[in-house]
Amino acid sequence: MRDIERLMRRDYVRALRRWLGYRELRSLVSAGAKVWPQLNHERIRLKRSELADISGRLSVHLSARPHREADGMALRGFYVRKSESALKRPLIYVNTAHHPAAVGATFCHEVGHHLAARLFAGKKMEPVNFFYDAAYATHLDDPVELAADVLVSLAAYPEPIARRIFAKSCSGGLVARAQHLSAEAVTQICNHLKRGYRVDFTRSGQPRRDLTYLAGMVHFAKLRWGILAEYDL
Amino acid sequence: MKKKTLGEVLKERREAMDLTQRELAAKLGVKASHVAYLENGRRRPSLSLLRRLGDVLGLETEPLFLLAHPEAKALLCKREAAPSKRPENAWRKFLGDHALLARNKITPRELRVLRQVNMLGRVSSPRHFLFILNSIRQAVEEDSI
Ligand SMILES: [Zn+2]
Numbered sequence: 448m449r450d451i452e453r454l455m456r457r458d459y460v461r462a463l464r465r466w467l468g469y470r471e472l473r474s475l476v477s478a479g480a481k482v483w484p485q486l487n488h489e490r491i492r493l494k495r496s497e498l499a500d501i502s503g504r505l506s507v508h509l510s511a512r513p514h515r516e517a518d519g520m521a522l523r524g525f526y527v528r529k530s531e532s533a534l535k536r537p538l539i540y541v542n543t544a545h546h547p548a549a550v551g552a553t554f555c556h557e558v559g560h561h562l563a564a565r566l567f568a569g570k571k572m573e574p575v576n577f578f579y580d581a582a583y584a585t586h587l588d589d590p591v592e593l594a595a596d597v598l599v600s601l602a603a604y605p606e607p608i609a610r611r612i613f614a615k616s617c618s619g620g621l622v623a624r625a626q627h628l629s630a631e632a633v634t635q636i637c638n639h640l641k642r643g644y645r646v647d648f649t650r651s652g653q654p655r656r657d658l659t660y661l662a663g664m665v666h667f668a669k670l671r672w673g674i675l676a677e678y679d680l
Numbered sequence: 681m682k683k684k685t686l687g688e689v690l691k692e693r694r695e696a697m698d699l700t701q702r703e704l705a706a707k708l709g710v711k712a713s714h715v716a717y718l719e720n721g722r723r724r725p726s727l728s729l730l731r732r733l734g735d736v737l738g739l740e741t742e743p744l745f746l747l748a749h750p751e752a753k754a755l756l757c758k759r760e761a762a763p764s765k766r767p768e769n770a771w772r773k774f775l776g777d778h779a780l781l782a783r784n785k786i787t788p789r790e791l792r793v794l795r796q797v798n799m800l801g802r803v804s805s806p807r808h809f810l811f812i813l814n815s816i817r818q819a820v821e822e823d824s825i
Contacts, residue, residue, distance in 0.1 A: 465709070508819040517805035527816055533789070535823040540815045571703070575793050585735055588707065 450581050451658065454665045455627065457587060459673030466590035469678050471566050472597065476680065478562040479598050487680070490643050491602040493551035498541065501554075505561060507537045511554075513544035520544060520656070523578040524553040526560040526595075537561060548644035549660060552599050552667070553578060559595030567591060580659040583666035593670075600671040604639070606680065612636060613672040628669065636668045686747035687719040693737045694719075707736045724748050771795070774806035784810065 467475075479486045482501060495511070502509035514522055523545065527538040539557040543550050560576050567590070576591060586592035604612070612635045628636070640646040646660065674680050684692075694704050694715075701719070705712040708729065717723040725733060725748060734741035774780070774794075786794075793816070794809045 508822060510815045510819060512815075514811055517807045517811075519808065519811065522808070522812075525812070527793075527819070533820045534816070536819075538816060538819040540812075573796060575796055577797055588709065588732065588735070 450584060450662045451665055453584050454662060454669065457584065457669070459587070459669045460677045462587040462593060463670075463673045463677050466593050467597065471594070472674070472678055472680065474566065475559075475563055475594060475597060476601065478565070479559075479601065482558060482562070483602065485605075486598075487601045487605050488607075489605055490608065491551075491555070491605075492548075492644060493554060495543070495547065495550070498554050501558065502539060505558065507539050507561060508534070510538065510540040511543050511550075514542045515544045521580050523549065523580055524557050525575055525577045526557045527575045528564070528572060546646065546660065548640070548646045549663070551644075552603070552663065555599045555602050556595045559598035560591065562598065563591065563594035566594060581662055583662055586666070596667065596670055597674065600667045600674060601680075603644075603667055604671040606675075608639060609671050609675050612639065612668075613675050628665070628672070632668075632672075636664060640664060684747075685721055686724075686744065687721040689739070689744070689747060690715075690733065690737070691719045693739060697737065704736065708732050770806055770808070774809050777806065780806070780810075784813070786813065790816070 463472075476487060482505065483491050485491060498511055499509055514520075519542065522542050524539065524541040527534060527540075529535060529537050539554065539561070541550055541553045541557065545553070556578055557576075564572075572591065576595070583596075586596055612632055646664075694701070699707075701715040702712040705715045708715070709732070710729065714723065718725055725744075727745075730744050730748060731741055733739065734744055775791075790813055794813065797809060797812060
């Protein structure tokens with residue numbers, strides 16, 4: 448719960464300004480559009496069967512299997528760079544024990560790492576990027592994670608939907624900060640996720656899991672709002 | 681034995697993570713000179729910086745706080761040691777299990793990757809490390825087919 452409160456308070460525009468310039472964002476969007484031509488125009492909902500296809504096209508290994516035991520559920524996925532490991536191709540792992548919508552978001556995030564590699568060329572990169580539930584706040588302090596999350600936000604909230612949801616919430620057009628989501632925006636986001644991704648926070652019967660998904664919802668929605676407010680995309 | 685200062689702890693951890701002062705400063709959102717001041721004990725970090733230091737360096741914030749403010753120790757009543765479910769323990773247990781490391785033929789390179797998981801501070805069971813390791817190894821095997 449504390450994570451959600453912290454995310455609710457954070458200013459996402461500041462994080463974007465600090466880590467991702469307009470040009471970097473555009474280059475990420477156009478790289479993403481090569482994978483998903485409808486990116487930022489239509490909502491992207493990934494089917495499990497598509498993951499292998501996309502990985503094949505990107506020439507990355509895909510490991511999609513459930514990991515439940517011990518701390519397994521806390522792990523959403525990871526991306527292993529080939530240069531720092533014994534791999535000939537990078538590896539994307541996604542934990543399929545999660546809700547299908549969460550699996551899709553994780554895959555999209557890891558693809559984001561793959562696509563953003565060019566943005567960070569020349570910088571020292573970690574050999575592996577791990578995606579743990581409830582670590583969203585730390586993504587705001589890390590350009591590599593933030594870039595990967597941008598792709599998820601654009602996939603889930605294409606521009607027409609983002610404008611509909613967020614233009615209202617910042618009363619009177621765009622604002623220079625993306626801080627507090629209005630109650631109306633939260634309702635619209637919940638409806639969007641329910642209709643588009645069959646995510647319903649009130650019905651799974653797993654309160655702790657729901658809370659981490661809720662943190663994700665706040666994070667990706669605020670990030671999308673930040674992109675719209677700062678870059679008008 | 682002399683107890684380590686906050687600066688020494690920070691420097692040691694930063695070097696173990698192979699970060700320069702400048703790189704750490706960038707992750708923290710402060711100037712490199714500020715990191716230098718912290719490491720040589722000329723500044724005390726603010727509470728929010730302490731939390732970020734904990735996040736970035738994978739250290740627990742409370743001991744860091746006590747190192748920065750030794751005078752606060754007297755104010756805190758003694759508490760029972762927490763049950764050993766903390767991430768750091770899982771890593772130590774994993775590293776200390778020589779039979780397991782040998783059985784799984786874990787290489788230094790693989791340990792470096794896994795240490796990164798530990799630094800994220802979300803793991804409380806050594807089995808988790810093995811799951812990650814096996815996922816990577818499977819892909820390496822596919823590569824060699
Ligand atoms: Zn990531």
